[in-house]
Amino acid sequence: MYGVILAGGSGTRFWPLSREEYPKQLLKIFGNQTLIQATFSRVSDLIPPEHLSIITNAQQAEQIRLQLSSLTTKPLFILEPAARNTAAAVGLAAMMLRKKDQDGTMVVFSADHYIRDNAALLRSLHLAEKVAEKGYLVTLGAKPTRPETAYGYTQEGKPLRDHPPAAVVQRFIEKPDRERAEQYCASGDTLWNTGIFAWRVSTILEEIKSFLPELAEGLRQIEADLGTAKEEETLQRIYPQLPSISIDYGVLEKSDRMAVIPTDMGWDDVGSWNALDHVLPRNDDGNIITGNVVNVGSEQCVIYGGKRLVAVVGLQDVVVADTEDATLVCAKEKAQDVREVVKVLKDRDNGDEHRVHRTVIRAWGSYTVLEEGKGYKIKRIVVNPGAKLSLQMHRKRSEHWVVVSGTARVTCGESVFTIQTNQSSFVPMGVKHRLENPTEEPLQLIEVQCGTYLGEDDITRYEDIYGRIKGSSKNREA
């Protein structure tokens, strides 16, 4: 059995906690693991890491790698050159698996779902494997616990007698209105469509060929060059041209080989801020509150604070999500409209609040932009023990470094020297330099940049232990 994790979130629904370059799956929303970490632990009893692929873009792959860095066996990363929705992603993954194991069964997961009862999930996947081996496309259906209008539904048809409680799918239902959702909820045979699928590699590729011939043809062209010198070039050329359609709409709703397995696993998509109500514990006032928050008389609210102070007074059914550089205040019932905010931000000339956080995590540590003004920018830089930034140079800025904890080894031009807490160093414009933490303790320093242009793309890299010399334009920071 193989697992494919779709991890291509766009970071809009949980903005400002999620960002374009830091979507929901990278966040700790429900506990002390991020969602991608939780997805990984969830399936690890069933599918070993070397049988797992993560399909995502290059930027998120870097972050996911960091979050999974404690694994001894690494999963395979499949990098989408562009986002083309789930049919193309599933097709690409299936086509790559076919090279390895023609008769394999693949399970498709989302990277950012909530599942309360993991054992129930695993039991269902065991069954799903058997049903998939019969040539079915299997979807897991969750018993609805409320008349949710934001989810799709699956109606059960004839039972598959050899594999109870599996059944053929009678029909798929798009997001219903409230009244119909209540009917489905009461019906007993209509389930939430979870987006967790299982099928044989050959079955899904056949069905793609039947219902999405254009996608099948594109995949065929990519397949022809897989493992050759042209692989990357072909993928870059063909993939962005593939039809952009969901696997549900493009294949599953049309196929007559669909089966569903009803599963009581406490599944939730948690697709927006108000959905946290269904999965996180509330206090006596019905509030979900984290962080530095003072509440005077608010009820039924979700208040996600951090280090900054947030005070809420007399609110009812409101979501407040606060980050260092942006605050969202949203009526719970309008939580879906958060994406409209992100659209507005994308269209603005200035500001990066839709794209990145003030703190950006890198393989070597992290940096936090503390302030940017005319002619200067201030960052706090944390370098992990033993880590080193690239040997680099900036054409348009100088950098002043003050160590506030730990020890830094600094390369500046021809000199290499060490500075300690309460010592500083200066890197003039145009001079090759490198920052390292040679110790076992984290290094923290304050960087004051001075210059006429302070964009992260003013960087020339000469050496980098994280392989960021090629295509450096994609890498926004040291």
Add this chain to the structure above:
Amino acid sequence: MYGVILAGGSGTRFWPLSREEYPKQLLKIFGNQTLIQATFSRVSDLIPPEHLSIITNAQQAEQIRLQLSSLTTKPLFILEPAARNTAAAVGLAAMMLRKKDQDGTMVVFSADHYIRDNAALLRSLHLAEKVAEKGYLVTLGAKPTRPETAYGYTQEGKPLRDHPPAAVVQRFIEKPDRERAEQYCASGDTLWNTGIFAWRVSTILEEIKSFLPELAEGLRQIEADLGTAKEEETLQRIYPQLPSISIDYGVLEKSDRMAVIPTDMGWDDVGSWNALDHVLPRNDDGNIITGNVVNVGSEQCVIYGGKRLVAVVGLQDVVVADTEDATLVCAKEKAQDVREVVKVLKDRDNGDEHRVHRTVIRAWGSYTVLEEGKGYKIKRIVVNPGAKLSLQMHRKRSEHWVVVSGTARVTCGESVFTIQTNQSSFVPMGVKHRLENPTEEPLQLIEVQCGTYLGEDDITRYEDIYGRIKGSSKNREA
């Protein structure tokens, strides 16, 4: 005619825009003047600055002086050693005026009211002076424009025939409930009590003697030492013991010498965030919005943003007030409860968000705390052209300075030197130092402090052009 401005706000009602050390009167809420500046311009046609006193505490006096620094003639500052409510403040001011002009008339203003029609105010004050000369205690009454339950009311009695439309006061009414407020609003003879008063110095002192003999006795003791070497010591000793009561409750509601002048001047107390609705223009959605705000579908809201991004989605009748270090989100109808938040903050062991802003304004410029962490603190410091900080020393911290615009003259131990943009300097712990801006352009620098204790009170001053050597414990910064 003399004016006394009561400027002792506690900064709770407009938190987080107002702070304990930066109350409402120091803010630009309605336009391009702060409220204290507006109060000054408002009365300057009638009362010259040298006839104006401002009664406030030392901390706020410093800020008010800065805001009024463009005036050629400075008002007199009367510093309250402690806040003892309005009866004591009015009594002290009256007693000081008696020294100057026994027969003078004094007008009492609040520093933080809104008045739309200034000409109407001045006309009423002209009349008030005449009525006061007859021995009345005069209060201006504003015609109610809505059934406000947060204000006190004054009912007109018998007209003063020689001075229309002045009348004797029939009675004072405490904050009414909604139903009674509606009756008063419709009655035609019941007015909002504005807290703008006029009376002869001798009259108010007589009435204080009648109704607040303990206050009168305390004032007498202070008066005895006024102008002597013991003045300050006596004030510090006696004033904090004076009865703490409002002039309204302690004197006016008991006196039978009260007159009221109905005035249609567009007065409002603007006592809390929701009251902005009555004085600021709304956009088509009924919102009042300033700053870096993205709104998707919110209506009837007050959104006070700044540089940070605030996004509001689908809100109704909510106030959002965002500052660098704290955000308030408040149901409009619960705006009075913002003071409860400030109470909670005062009781916390950590955090200064009730007391000061991240940016603190000083006579020499300003500083902004950008970040504080274990062992370090980062400030952006702006030094005005020609200004200089005190010659000072810190026992427990070093300071790294990086100039990001302008030129600094630095004294460090025995050396005096100049550093320019993109140059830095280091002040070791325990070394006397001074920072000056010798140029005509503002100087901006980033200070990284390193040390075990980083409180503003770790400062020993040796020379200071702003007179802050004495009682330096009161001055929290260089």
